Amino acid sequence: MQATFTPIIVTHMVAALTALALGSYVFLTPKGTAAHRLAGRVWAVLMLVTAISTYWIRASGSFSWIHILSVITVVVLVAAVRFAMQGNIARHQRLMKGLFNGALVVAGVFTLLPQRLLGHAVWSTLGVI
Numbered sequence: 001m002q003a004t005f006t007p008i009i010v011t012h013m014v015a016a017l018t019a020l021a022l023g024s025y026v027f028l029t030p031k032g033t034a035a036h037r038l039a040g041r042v043w044a045v046l047m048l049v050t051a052i053s054t055y056w057i058r059a060s061g062s063f064s065w066i067h068i069l070s071v072i073t074v075v076v077l078v079a080a081v082r083f084a085m086q087g088n089i090a091r092h093q094r095l096m097k098g099l100f101n102g103a104l105v106v107a108g109v110f111t112l113l114p115q116r117l118l119g120h121a122v123w124s125t126l127g128v129i
Contacts, residue, residue, distance in 0.1 A: 008057060023104065047099065048074065048077065052070070066110065080096050
């Protein structure tokens, strides 16, 4: 397993970490404001970059189970934006919270396991493994 930070891995990590920070901001600030809508749009783009970039990140040249999450992320993101545009805020909120927790937090934990490509790259760079 090669543990190098290629441009696509750096793009993926920056988008994911920025989405994590911005998503936290969105959840902690008032909803429905112009700032919320702008931050939400930027967050959605960051999530698309994060999800789509995974297709160029493969440890052994093949896709893994985590790539399924990328497809789910794009589908759920589109649905969540559509619900917001239709005024179905309750469904929008549920989907966005689910994306944040599932696609960023849970997937991030699994991605950073030492036996995964990104986890191995991070931990070996830090000198832990």
